[in-house]
Amino acid sequence: MTIAWNAERAGAIIDEHRALRGALLPVLHALQEEFGYIDAAATPLLASALTLSQAEIHGVVTFYHEFRRSRPGRHVVKVCVAEACQARGSESLVEGLKARLGIDLGETAADGSFTLEAVYCLGNCALGPSVMVDDRLHGLFHASRLDGVLE
């Protein structure tokens, strides 16, 4: 469960990690774990604490697909679009999920219920197509299973 953006809590998380070698990635992961995304307001805090430019931080956040820059929906559906899952039908699965959720990849439903994201391998290749719904991994997935999984 994530909490709303809070600069004081973000500062505490940064302080917990700042002494680590190569602290930026661990801090970004910790911030996303706490808030569900990397708020733009984190950039100046990180720049000051880690003695990096805001451009360097922005470059890292935008380079890695796993970092979100806006608050996700209450449920996050990650669908694997890497090669092994493609060979097992992930393209039609993506279309089915888009139709079921009414959103495109990378979007969040207007009511904040779902975010649909593409990911590149969930480590479950033999049982693809693979989907992660919130923190639970599902293999051999079909879009029609989504409602059952959410229950």
Ligand code: FES
């Ligand atoms: S390619 Fe989809 S889980 Fe590995």
